[in-house]
Amino acid sequence: MRVGLFVTCLVDLVRPRVGFAALKLLEATGADVVVPHSQTCCGQPAYNSGDRRTALALARKTARDLAGCDAVVVPSGSCAGMLRMHYPRLAEADPEPAHAAALRRLAAHTYELSDFITRIAPLERVPGRYEGTVTYHDSCSGLRELGIKDGPRRLLARLPGVRLVEMREAETCCGFGGTFAVKFGEVSSAMADRKCRHILETGARAVVAGDLGCLLNIEGRLRRCGHNGIRALHFAEVLSGEAD
Amino acid sequence: MELSPARFKTQAAASLADARLQSALEKLQDRFVVGRAQALLELDNADAVRDAAADIRARTLANLDDYLERFEAAARAAGAEVHWAENASDVNRILVEIAARHGVKRVVKSKSMVTEECRVNEALGTAGLEVRETDLGEYILQLADEPPSHIVAPVVHKSRDEIADLFVEHHRTPRRETIPALVAEARERLRPAFLAADMGISGANFLVAETGSALIVTNEGNGRLATTLPRVHVAVTGIEKVVPTLEDVATLLRLLPRYATGQSITNYVSILTGPRRPDDGDGPEHFHVILVDNGRSRMLGTDRHDMLRCIRCGACMNHCPVYQNVGGHAYGWVYPGPMGSVLTPALLGPAEARDLPNASTLCGACAQVCPVKIPLPDLLRNLREEQVEQRLRPAGERLAIRLWGLLARHPFLYGVASGVIARALRLYAGRDGAIRRLPLGRGWTLGRDFPAPSGRTFRELYVRRGRA
Ligand code: SF4
Numbered sequence: 175m176r177v178g179l180f181v182t183c184l185v186d187l188v189r190p191r192v193g194f195a196a197l198k199l200l201e202a203t204g205a206d207v208v209v210p211h212s213q214t215c216c217g218q219p220a221y222n223s224g225d226r227r228t229a230l231a232l233a234r235k236t237a238r239d240l241a242g243c244d245a246v247v248v249p250s251g252s253c254a255g256m257l258r259m260h261y262p263r264l265a266e267a268d269p270e271p272a273h274a275a276a277l278r279r280l281a282a283h284t285y286e287l288s289d290f291i292t293r294i295a296p297l298e299r300v301p302g303r304y305e306g307t308v309t310y311h312d313s314c315s316g317l318r319e320l321g322i323k324d325g326p327r328r329l330l331a332r333l334p335g336v337r338l339v340e341m342r343e344a345e346t347c348c349g350f351g352g353t354f355a356v357k358f359g360e361v362s363s364a365m366a367d368r369k370c371r372h373i374l375e376t377g378a379r380a381v382v383a384g385d386l387g388c389l390l391n392i393e394g395r396l397r398r399c400g401h402n403g404i405r406a407l408h409f410a411e412v413l414s415g416e417a418d
Numbered sequence: 419m420e421l422s423p424a425r426f427k428t429q430a431a432a433s434l435a436d437a438r439l440q441s442a443l444e445k446l447q448d449r450f451v452v453g454r455a456q457a458l459l460e461l462d463n464a465d466a467v468r469d470a471a472a473d474i475r476a477r478t479l480a481n482l483d484d485y486l487e488r489f490e491a492a493a494r495a496a497g498a499e500v501h502w503a504e505n506a507s508d509v510n511r512i513l514v515e516i517a518a519r520h521g522v523k524r525v526v527k528s529k530s531m532v533t534e535e536c537r538v539n540e541a542l543g544t545a546g547l548e549v550r551e552t553d554l555g556e557y558i559l560q561l562a563d564e565p566p567s568h569i570v571a572p573v574v575h576k577s578r579d580e581i582a583d584l585f586v587e588h589h590r591t592p593r594r595e596t597i598p599a600l601v602a603e604a605r606e607r608l609r610p611a612f613l614a615a616d617m618g619i620s621g622a623n624f625l626v627a628e629t630g631s632a633l634i635v636t637n638e639g640n641g642r643l644a645t646t647l648p649r650v651h652v653a654v655t656g657i658e659k660v661v662p663t664l665e666d667v668a669t670l671l672r673l674l675p676r677y678a679t680g681q682s683i684t685n686y687v688s689i690l691t692g693p694r695r696p697d698d699g700d701g702p703e704h705f706h707v708i709l710v711d712n713g714r715s716r717m718l719g720t721d722r723h724d725m726l727r728c729i730r731c732g733a734c735m736n737h738c739p740v741y742q743n744v745g746g747h748a749y750g751w752v753y754p755g756p757m758g759s760v761l762t763p764a765l766l767g768p769a770e771a772r773d774l775p776n777a778s779t780l781c782g783a784c785a786q787v788c789p790v791k792i793p794l795p796d797l798l799r800n801l802r803e804e805q806v807e808q809r810l811r812p813a814g815e816r817l818a819i820r821l822w823g824l825l826a827r828h829p830f831l832y833g834v835a836s837g838v839i840a841r842a843l844r845l846y847a848g849r850d851g852a853i854r855r856l857p858l859g860r861g862w863t864l865g866r867d868f869p870a871p872s873g874r875t876f877r878e879l880y881v882r883r884g885r886a
Contacts, residue, residue: 181876181877186836186876187836189872193876214826215822219822220819223806224811225819225823231827315782318783318786351780354778354779355862356862359860359862359865360430361434362862363864365743365779394866397867397869
């Protein structure tokens, strides 16, 4: 199976390690992984900002970039949700049937990373190890658009050395919301603040999630409040052993 | 300062800075979020009931004119007078006419959001009528001269202490501390108002097409008093509230209180059909229904259509993390939370509420809890699209997204630009790896650092790794 890794613009720009961690996990499943070089951004920022034209143009481009893959894997619930749930909607409004069909085809075989390595190509051995307690934050799109809930937790449970403690309101939004975090900085920070309180209550050494956006938001608030001891890690970093 | 949907940001900032409000909001969450979850446990096949409810609302809206005509005919047959109001000024004109016709001086009201929408109290006051709100919450707000901040629990933003102070100020009685004592004090004040009133105004949770009835659910007895004691009763409600049969209402009633307050049923459910008949024990001599459009029919068949399914339970706002932090007044108009972020621009026009559709992370919690399955995030996104089409968003924002889009369509340029940005931010961050002021992202760094990029993009590292 030819598996295309879609790296997401945030991972590409801010924390490439997440991309390499995802790559390592995918390779550990035995898949033939490719990372098409022409890929850029899935168009979600434009889509959620109401710029449908730009979103459609980027969706078409992404579909072209990933056309040769049997499956596409994304280390982000919200970008995977964009490809899987929202590209078909953009397809509805696409005047050109060939493009619309390409969007639908891509949507049908796109998976969020944890979903892929638990359901589609089960990972036999989790390569990493991590000492200490972690708590897991359910990122909104992954949870509510794709139903990602148990997968990452079960994967973490298989990792030697790690102990998972649940926080209060793990499913409540951290306040990221893409451009929301910039447009409504104060409200967004207040939301992040509650999330941080719940994380601190658990006494965990790290908060783990499946979306870099949420992680940057949470980490940013933790640092601003002087909590430097707690790390904010993508589950792929933890599972692959790339966290340190 | 008067609240306005155009000032979401300033109002939200004020709410965040208000410590008393913050602690009140936290309690709201504990009470209603936990309450709803528990109340749903006792409902067998809650999912099926929810599907049925969404279906009833969708079916009714698909033939709204038909059901409204049936309602009108049945209500007339039962002796009610039915009035149609296209907008707020119609509502107020009709109310003043009814009052004049029946020689009304004093009016008691039971909570109704539509009358808030139409500023009925103001209009009736101008016409020389004395109006008294009779729900405990609305009564308190009338004393405080404030609008409601929640559609189900209008006064949820006030602490018991604030209410006690308010009563001392207005009633000039010794300060009472406990909730029962405060409730008793309000009741003492309200009883004479009920007895003296010539007209009662209420809303309606549902209108039953089959029987021509207005159905009202309340937890305080005031709804019943306002609709039965005065000589004249006027139910004022939106045209979208009609439901085909009593059976359908029964289905919706299994959800409404559970989703609203976590109760399996409210204390009072009144089904009001026409005025008092000769052998009735009580009831008004005259019963009027005002069917209010006020922008609703404009939503039919558009991207906002699904919003008309709303049964005003408030679950979406109780579960909305933005509402939980900023409360209802931040939204600036009658309807707060996610439902308000859709309804306000839909009813007032997109230019009146530019921020509201954007003031959401699209986290989806609202749609997850909506009993009639309104896809609120999709509706919010549609409104954003409409704003972009009508150029209602700031030029800088539209340009930034277009530029990003342009760049992202050209992988080579994109690679160069992202490489430059990653390095620049890395340098800018310095040793400790945190950016305290993000150029072009001031909103972010108001309350958060920005974790510095590692300095090389994935694309660069991947290519290099391939070569090595
Ligand atoms: S949108 Fe749904 S959850 Fe919100 S008030 Fe209306 S019915 Fe209730």
